[in-house]
Amino acid sequence: MKHEKSLALPIKNIIIENERVKTFVFEYDMDFAPGQFVMTWIPGYDEKPFGIVSRKKGEFMITVAAVGESTKALHSMSVGDMLGFRGPFGSTFSLPESGPIALIAGGYGMASLFNLAKEAREKKLDVHVFLGARNKNELLYLDWMKELGAELHLSTDDGSAGYKGFNVQVFEKEVGKQSFYKVYTVGPEIMEMKIAQICWKNNIPFEVSLERYMKCGFGICGSCSVDPKGWRMCVEGPVIDGEKLKQIKEFGKYHRTASGKIEHYSSAKK
Ligand SMILES: Cc1cc2nc3c(=O)[nH]c(=O)nc-3n(C[C@H](O)[C@H](O)[C@H](O)COP(=O)(O)OP(=O)(O)OC[C@H]3O[C@@H](n4cnc5c(N)ncnc54)[C@H](O)[C@@H]3O)c2cc1C
Ligand code: FES
Structure with a gap:
């Protein structure tokens, strides 16, 4: 069980991922495990859950899609503005002893999966990432995943990068070619359901968020x-x-x- 805390932190940096998604960086050593989330208080609005991401010790991030009132308010904030945090909360992903493993992400799903990929690569497991988005600008963390040495399988709705279509189709084809020890999926629930059906049918252990x-x-x-x-x-x-x-x-x-x-x-x- 990770130690849960309440704290207020200034935004250290803001990365514009694409038109709809921004990553907010904070200087704090968040003690969390892959898959956990943090309740984030957006002053004057509400408190909302976001997956926790960290690339290095002493720093964590949240990657936020602007979908409604609170997330749009968060997108309008600047470096130095304060946010409140409670957490980390929730259950965590677990890695098998050996790979390869497959991570299937849609939307902002890679936020909850990034540190699982990082931990798996640190344990020298082969990691296949099936990243799907509407277009190439919406494929999250591409450079970070390349740095980790993950094998990327890209797909976009408009064909601007990788396979033209859905990551579920790309994953299903790959399941026919090789055996994954474990599969992890985070994204729109209909996508997660399709991945679950493939895993149940092929007897592959898996976890969803x-x-x-x-x-x-x-x-x-x-x-x-x-x-x-x-x-x-x-x-x-x-x-x-x-x-x-x-x-x-x-x-x-x-x-x-x-x-x-x-x-x-x-x-x-x-
Ligand atoms: C465990 C978990 C992890 C998440 N991680 C991320 C992440 O890494 N990045 C990201 O962009 N989003 C993430 N979300 C979703 C994010 O919390 C919602 O998009 C956000 O709360 C929307 O708030 P809003 O006021 O902008 O939109 P609203 O207009 O209030 O809602 C838009 C959509 O978000 C959902 N939503 C709203 N409030 C909540 C809430 N309190 N809890 C759960 N869902 C809510 C609504 O059901 C609706 O579908 C996560 C949600 C959960 C439960
Ligand atoms: S959010 Fe209150 S019980 Fe889960």
């Missing part, structure tokens, strides 16, 4: 509980292994909003 609406972040409000077991995704999750995932009936079908109302994913059967 399952995001649910989080308020307290440490298990007391019940906002992030999943049906039918009531597991809290801020404590028993967000990282869930493939066997346990079979018992989460809402996976790939629906999630709950801030008020607890069920909201179905558009392409999921009701």
